[in-house]
Amino acid sequence: MSTILIRGAKVLGGEPRDVLVDGETVAAVGASLPADGAQVVEADGLILLPGLVDLHTHLREPGREDSETVLTGTRAAAAGGYTAVHAMANTFPVADTAGVVEQVWRLGRGYGYCDVQPVGAVTVGLEGRKLAELGAMADSAAQVRVFSDDGKCVDDAVIMRRALEYVKAFDGVVAQHAQEPRLTEGAQMNEGTVSGELGLTGWPAVAEESIIARDVLLAAHVGSRVHICHLSTAGSVEIVRWAKSKGWDVTAEVTPHHLLLTDELVRSYDPVYKVNPPLRTEADVLALREALADGTIDCVATDHAPHPHEDKDCEWAAAAMGMVGLETALSVVQHTMVDTGLLDWAGVADRMSARPAVIGRLAGHGRPIAEGEPANLVLLDPAYRGVVNPAGFASRSRNTPYEGRELPGRVMATFLRGHATVMDGKLT
Amino acid sequence: MKRHLISAADLTRDDALLVLDTAEEMARVADRPIKKLPTLRGRTVVNLFFEDSTRTRISFEAAAKRLSADVINFSAKGSSVSKGESLKDTALTLEAMGADAVVVRHHSSGAPQRLATSGWINSSVVNAGDGTHEHPTQALLDAFTMRRHLSGVGRDLAGRRITIVGDVLHSRVARSNVLLLTTLGAEVTLVAPPTLLPIGVEQWSCQVSYDLDAVLAKSDAVMMLRVQRERMNAAFFPTEREYSRRYGLDGLRMAALPEHAIVMHPGPMNRGMEITAEVADSPRCTAVEQVANGVSTRMAVLYLLLGGSEPAIATARTEDARTEESK
Secondary structure (H helix, E strand, O other): OOEEEEEEEEEOOOOEEEEEEEOOEEEEEEOOOOOOOOEEEEOOOOEEEEOEEEEEEOOOOOOOOOOOOHHHHHHHHHHOOEEEEEEOOOOOOOOOOHHHHHHHHHHHHHHOOOEEEEOEOOEHHHOOOOEOOHHHHHHOOOOOOEEOOOOOOOOOHHHHHHHHHHHHHHOOEEEEOOOOOHHHOOOOEEOOHHHHHHOOOEEOHHHHHHHHHHHHHHHHHHOOOEEEOOOOOHHHHHHHHHHHHOOOOEEEEEOOHHHOOOHHHHHHOOHHHOOOOOOOOHHHHHHHHHHHHHOOOOEEOOOEOOOOHHHOOOOHHHOOOOEOOOOOHHHHHHHHHHOOOOOOHHHHHHHHHHHHHHHOOOOOOOOOOOOOOEOOEEEEEEEEEEEOOHHHOOOOOOOOOOOOOEEEEEEEEEEEOOEEEEEOOEEO | OOOOEOOHHHOOHHHHHHHHHHHHHHHHHHOOOOOOOOOOOOOEEEEEEOOOOOHHHHHHHHHHHHOOOEEEEEEOOOOOOOOOHHHHHHHHHHHHOOOOEEEEEEOOOOHHHHHHHOOOOOOEEEEEEEOOOEOHHHHHHHHHHHHHHHHOOOOOOOOOEEEEEOOOOOOHHHHHHHHHHHHOOOEEEEEOOHHHOOOOHHHOOOEEEOOHHHHHOOOOEEEEOOOOHHHHHHOOOOOHHHHHHHHOEOHHHHHOOOOOOEEEOOOOOOEOOOEOHHHHOOOOEOHHHHHHHHHHHHHHHHHHHHHOOOHHHHHHHHHHHHHHHHO
């Protein structure tokens, strides 16, 4: 096995340290470690974090390989500093059986860019009526622990209750896409001043908040844990904060785009800004940042949602919802959380690696950078400033809202169990 | 003026007055035996209608033809299968055919803006109504009509009190009118049940009331919006009859208006719903006049977007002069 010496990296943003990687494991962390024939990676001025873990990625395979595949999606993940991603279940066919989740899991293992941990559907075909075989998916080689109908809300209160209860048997979690369907029929953007002026059907905050309120109460009632996907409003933050204050096992994620962008951008009618849940207001953005900083929101999840060009190169109402995010997430978090002083790098490691790994019950990821731990690492240059150019993306899709925008930070190297998937800022 | 007309907000007060004054010139053409100007000879105007429309399409067609433009009518009623691709591909096709202006009606809010800004085409884009967003030429013809009745040719609408009643939430006419009329100095009041007002309406540059009777006596013009009967099924209001009682304009309510006030309707009217036949057929109702004014106003818009600054009006004047001479 090869040995790598990462020299002079600021581990979690702290004092410079040398980190020796031997095979798949961190062998030593210290000052002035001898190279002893190891490959040396000079990391002066760079930050070393545990490899990032995404709880919310759409890899599109099987079924929509025109927008992303497990290969292109995991390459994008590695380029963004991720060593594990949770692949959402809304594929074709839906990941609602052990067969589909094992297929996706094996594809990820085979390519070796990033671990792919499939998310299982809560209900058959994401239709919200009949529980999928959650236990079979949990017992499969993929060992599914996160279940979600993401893209659709499990809106039936009884189905949601049963799912929350059932997954307790294997320490699973239901990740809810909180969207009350009747309140969001035909919804196109955040309901507020801008939607009124633009004449686009509104997606009101209450449609998210009412489901979250119901589900934290349900989770408390049955003594299970619930995870809230892509929380997007200030009101949702308040509900999650209240639930946590009660000691209930509630976790939540926020996307990078909800930490930065607002519905004012929709005035362009450019569907690159069309996403679900929609971009909200400045007040929501600030509340989400604060909640991520104080831990009310546990983690950042990308909701990486690739779409082919033609699904965005059209009028607003006809366009698909979603944005790619894997390759820009760390930069957006640096820009919105670190450079603003809300979070230090240890906090970033917690919110983008440690906590999502715990929520997903993902062994071997989100671990401390210490002797004997798996060498899942990302090395980034926080001083870098660059303009986002989607032509350089590893993802198969280009639907980024940040094109032409200057963002800080750059992933210089990513290590998956000691193997460099990114080196010198390039995929290996 | 800008190269496109997408929103009434694109028009400054001077722009709007220029359109209205030009429309007055154009209206004089309509009174002549030969209702045609050579201004846009050799230019091509495409009417691209993705949504059913009779009066707006015919109005634009008449306007373009009176300016001697070549007119292509493209009726591409939107299908859910073709989705957005049809808009881009249709636009590229029209561009290849050499369209100078594309007049677009689309069921999706923002579609004309996408056409104008996406880089798909180079021609001027005129919004002929997009979803529940805007319908700027309707607002222009409404302002044209109001000006004739309430303030006089050449003037703006300063201090005129305009009441717009009905389904504001889904109305592109209301959005464009609020923007344009306030630009022209009018004081606009929207009247509707709370369910039919958009969230955030309190931040618009107008007043809002739930009570029609309270504002009638203070109105110089009342514009009744069409209320789709299918809204009833979505619980926006309990029954048609209740809507009519609370927000419909009947003879009794019309009598509460000041003597000089006019009643407007963008059409098509739901007689018996938002307006009774008695009001619709009264001399105070300008619905038919609005249609006629629509042609003049759209001539002015097409001329100003395509023809540039001088020739049309100059020609209009010389031809008028010639007509005078020949009399």
